[in-house]
Amino acid sequence: MLKVVSSATDPRRVAHKIGLKASTIDAFVRACLRIPGFRTHMSKLSYAVTQCFQSLLQSLPESWTPESRIMKILAKPRDAGKHAGGNLDSSTTTSDFDTPKMDSKPTATDSLLQLCRALGATDLPRVLWEECCSPQKRRALDGSVFSTRVSDLHDDYLNAAIGSSHLPSLLSSLEAHEILVSSTTHYSLSRDVPPTLEDLAWYKPALRLLCFVIPREVDFHTRFSSTLHILEPCFSYTWQRFRDNQINLDVEMTAEVVESLLSLSRIGSMSDRLLYAQQARRLATQKNDAMLTAEAIYEESVGLRLKGDYSGSLRCLEVWSLPRDSQVGNRLDAALGRLRVSKLENLVQQENFDAAIDCYMHADWRPRASEHLSPYLLDILAMKTATMTKVWRARSEFDRAYKELELTLKGAKRRNLTLCAMADCLIEMRQPGDAVDLLKPQLTALKEHHPSRTRALRRVNVSIANALVAAGNHAEARRYFTDLVCLKDGADVIEQMLHIRLLCSRAICSQLCDDRAVALQCWKDL
Numbered sequence: 001m002l003k004v005v006s007s008a009t010d011p012r013r014v015a016h017k018i019g020l021k022a023s024t025i026d027a028f029v030r031a032c033l034r035i036p037g038f039r040t041h042m043s044k045l046s047y048a049v050t051q052c053f054q055s056l057l058q059s060l061p062e063s064w065t066p067e068s069r070i071m072k073i074l075a076k077p078r079d080a081g082k083h084a085g086g087n088l089d090s091s092t093t094t095s096d097f098d099t100p101k102m103d104s105k106p107t108a109t110d111s112l113l114q115l116c117r118a119l120g121a122t123d124l125p126r127v128l129w130e131e132c133c134s135p136q137k138r139r140a141l142d143g144s145v146f147s148t149r150v151s152d153l154h155d156d157y158l159n160a161a162i163g164s165s166h167l168p169s170l171l172s173s174l175e176a177h178e179i180l181v182s183s184t185t186h187y188s189l190s191r192d193v194p195p196t197l198e199d200l201a202w203y204k205p206a207l208r209l210l211c212f213v214i215p216r217e218v219d220f221h222t223r224f225s226s227t228l229h230i231l232e233p234c235f236s237y238t239w240q241r242f243r244d245n246q247i248n249l250d251v252e253m254t255a256e257v258v259e260s261l262l263s264l265s266r267i268g269s270m271s272d273r274l275l276y277a278q279q280a281r282r283l284a285t286q287k288n289d290a291m292l293t294a295e296a297i298y299e300e301s302v303g304l305r306l307k308g309d310y311s312g313s314l315r316c317l318e319v320w321s322l323p324r325d326s327q328v329g330n331r332l333d334a335a336l337g338r339l340r341v342s343k344l345e346n347l348v349q350q351e352n353f354d355a356a357i358d359c360y361m362h363a364d365w366r367p368r369a370s371e372h373l374s375p376y377l378l379d380i381l382a383m384k385t386a387t388m389t390k391v392w393r394a395r396s397e398f399d400r401a402y403k404e405l406e407l408t409l410k411g412a413k414r415r416n417l418t419l420c421a422m423a424d425c426l427i428e429m430r431q432p433g434d435a436v437d438l439l440k441p442q443l444t445a446l447k448e449h450h451p452s453r454t455r456a457l458r459r460v461n462v463s464i465a466n467a468l469v470a471a472g473n474h475a476e477a478r479r480y481f482t483d484l485v486c487l488k489d490g491a492d493v494i495e496q497m498l499h500i501r502l503l504c505s506r507a508i509c510s511q512l513c514d515d516r517a518v519a520l521q522c523w524k525d526l
Helices: 010-016 021-036 038-044 047-059 068-076 079-081 108-118 126-132 156-162 167-176 200-213 224-244 252-265 270-287 290-306 310-318 330-349 353-362 375-394 398-409 415-428 432-449 455-471 473-484 492-514 514-525
Strands: 136-139 147-148 181-184 184-190
Touching: 068 290, 079 108, 108 167, 108 200, 126 167, 126 184, 126 200, 126 224, 156 200, 156 432, 167 181, 200 252, 224 252, 252 270, 252 290, 270 290, 290 310, 290 330, 290 492, 310 492, 330 353, 330 375, 353 375, 375 398, 375 415, 398 415, 415 432, 415 455, 432 455, 455 473, 455 492, 473 492, 492 514
Parallel strands: none
Antiparallel strands: 136 147, 181 184
16 A cells, blocks of 8 residues: 555545546545545545546446445445556456445435525524424414424425434534534535535425424414524525425415415514515415415504504405305404404504494404304404503593403413503503502513513513603613613514603603703604
8 A cells, every 4th residue: 555645634625636537526525425434534545546546437337426436436445446557357346346336215414415405505593403303383273283293294305304313413423524514503514515406306395394393373482583583594595496496386385385474474574574474365365275364464464554554454454355165263263353353453553443443342253163262262352352442541441441451361462462551551540559560570571581672571661661750760760761772773663652652751750850961862862
């Protein structure tokens, strides 16, 4: 044996040292990446092998791919070295290399790398791989909740890539071999991994996987919003590539995509939220799915309302009517209930209180599926009541509003919003101390489970500060004002109104504390 090749372990550099033709280099690099411990192979590749590599390559059957032939040579470098100079003995056959034929079925590594490419190749969230190994909750048409696993998707591509319990160890192995580069939050394919021709077949399983891991409801996921924010760029890339290549969606997958779009329509900027809601509505309409169409129209109406377009939100609700042949179910009833709540909210925001009362009193709020209210439908009625209390408060009927809010508090999903509304009623009824006592336990609970910049935490902070000002506890109120963050760019109507409340309350508090400069600045900022 002659001297060993340089210790450099970059496959591309080694390929150039060997003198491979340009057309073979990419195949060589891919072969190296597919061999466990390929960097060790590179460091042990003898000079003799490098001298005869081209001859060895040509000696193997032409029906094999260049990648297959290269892997066979690299798998037995010592045996290959016996034929230095390229003169293979006539008695030598390809079986002497003791390497099995390449199976046409892709390996788990190949499949996972193809999946990564279809997902965008870079900035692949760790949470994506964590969630795909866990059961995900779904809601059936009758409103019941069930769990599903990635194996239930019955996708051969996904089964090949992530369908077994070896995914964590496979990711670790790819990371150890520097095929995947990792950070604390993401994976990316190494730049050393050569690009391949775009395989359109992988976009559908990639999109199916994203639809599987995207959380559907706040109640199903403790980190609903943050998980959606992390997964959104990956979904956006794959969904765009899917549409650019005009890949067809089957009926079942259309429903999965619509539900994912609906989840994404609840986060992000107003323009993005509205875009996702409109895409969901178009797909649901094409699918002739009344329940999904109703849910998509609701999210679109909310998006328009948050932009301040109350008339547009009302039009969005009124242009659609329920098809007569729609399947009855609690989930459809709940979707229809949300549409009525959205209409009621628009009328209240427009201060059209007479029309709001008429909607509240005469709209068909009764469920069609049965005489009994499921917990899913009870939440809709709680939304209706909470929205209507804004009318009672606008008409100074604070005691009535407080009592109705109190009735909806038990088991309410929107507990923060309900408590803040109750606190506002207590302030108006000259009981600010009770308002502070009502909100402080909720504030403590929120701080334990939510980041400091969530809307829920901000809302409770503003309400407590208002109550402290009303109670005359100006020093403590000013500490709350200091802790509150500034209004972010692109804030929706709710954020803007909340910020106005904050500025007004801070201005009043500053005036009472003789801090006229701060008070004046607050009034100017309005």
